[in-house]
Amino acid sequence: MTQHSSTTISNLSLAWEFLRRNPDYINEWKYLKKEQDNIKWIHSKNAKRWGLLSYCDPQIEDVREVIWNCIDIGRYLRFVSLGENHFKSKWDIYVDLxxxxxxxxxxxxxxxxxxxxxxxxxxxxxxxxxxxxxLLSEQGMLLISANLPELYISEIIRIVNQVINTSGSIPFKEANRKYLEYLIILDMRNSKKSHKQIATEIYGSTEVDRHWFQDSWLRSKIRYKIQKAEQYMKEQYKKLLIPS
Known part of the structure; x- marks a missing residue:
């Protein structure tokens, strides 16, 4: 599992960590590597179902190498030159590339x-x-949100500022801690660890010794967490891509 600092993790990073553990995606990537003659066809026909514009090697850990299909997830913005005539909006964002x-x-x-x-x-x-x-580099540009609901606008402004106008790490969202736990669970499942071993990793041996019996709340909780982890690996990681 990729080691994340609590100050650098983002929703896009989490989404990629889930997707690159998906056995179906991994197998499709391996097929893609073998069928070099079909690489263009596979990119154009299938990548978008994974939320991507093009396939990315699941061995890659750096999310900057992943090209998500931002057109469908509200991270797709129109821009014009500062010198152009443009009806100004309160949502305009000035940036300097x-x-x-x-x-x-x-x-x-x-x-x-x-x-x-x-x-x-x-x-x-x-x-x-x-x-x-x-599309060539300009000194300054005016970014305009492309038909986004108003509830997304403030988050888009935050993301634009995070990408273009700031440097350094991003703040850790406490709500993301559960996703890190899901990733640990997926890795343990991939290593053929038992439910009890997973419970020990998450809750500690003392809790497991006290509560690991048939129909206990702990066994039920572990089954639920495994189910959620697998759901995010298969499809729900896409929810992490949408600004919210």
Whole structure:
């Protein structure tokens, strides 16, 4: 399991940790590696069902290498040059890409459009423009949210600032602690550990000695946690991608 500092983990990092443990995704990646002639077809047809724009090696731990399909998860923003005529909104965000010290990638889509993927501090956004020439680096840009519900706007502003306008670690969300526990459970299951061994890892040997008997609350709790961990590995990791 990737070791995360409590000050650096993000929802995108957690989502990738779940996905890269998914046996179906791992097997599909192995098939992709063997079928080099079909790589373009597989990318265009199947990657999006995993929430990705393109496949990423599950052995990779650095979430900055993962290209999520931000178009479908509310991290997809339109931008225009500062000099352009534009009806200004209270949600406009001014940024200076000359100060951006994260990872920047140009992604060419199937429809001949292109987007800029920016990742930093464990977060990611993707930018598009009506003018392809604007995908080249500019000193300053005006970001405009693309048809997002108002309840997402404040979170998008936070993410944009986290990606472009700040450096350093992101704050740890206490609510994310349960996901770290789920990842530990998945790794122990993959190592063929028993339910009792998992319970001992999470609750300690004293609690297990006291409460590990048939129909006990502890055995029920462990079964529930294993079920939730597997659900996040299979599909629910996508919930972590959506700004909230």
């Amino acid at each position: 000359s100060k951006f010290d994260g990872t920047k990638k140009i992604i060419h889509l199937e429809n001949d459009n292109s987007i800029v993927s920016l990742s930093n501090n464990g977060e990611m956004i993707q930018l598009y423009s009506d003018n392809k020439n604007q």
